[in-house]
Amino acid sequence: MNKQELVDAVAAKTGDSKAATGEAIDAVIATITGELTKGKTVQLIGFGSFSTGARAARVGRNPATGAEIQIAAAKTVKFTAGKAFKDAVNGA
Structure with missing residues (x-):
């Protein structure tokens, strides 16, 4: 899905x-990106x-x-799936 x-x-x-x-989806993505750029965590209960x-x-x-070759240090973005999301994907 795109x-x-x-x-x-x-x-x-x-x-x-x-x-x-x-516009709403763009705003959600921009807000999550902004918070992660500041070094904060975004937690969506039930999702991740x-x-x-x-x-x-x-x-x-x-x-x-x-x-x-030398590979420079970098920041990474991590997503940890929540329990409800994992259960839905696994069909539980």
Whole structure:
């Protein structure tokens, strides 16, 4: 499912216009992104939580040449599924 299909599905369930639904989804994504950028966690009870983590710098290899390369440290985004979401996916 892509973003437009998500907008269409949510608009059909809520009865709102596709434009309003698209703006609402954009606002949710922007808010989650903004909070994670600040280093905070976003927790949606029953669905899951979004948080940030850190990946240390490391040495990797170029698969074509075998040469060592330095991979810089980076922040990562983690999603941990909530119990209700896991249960729904697993059919419990």
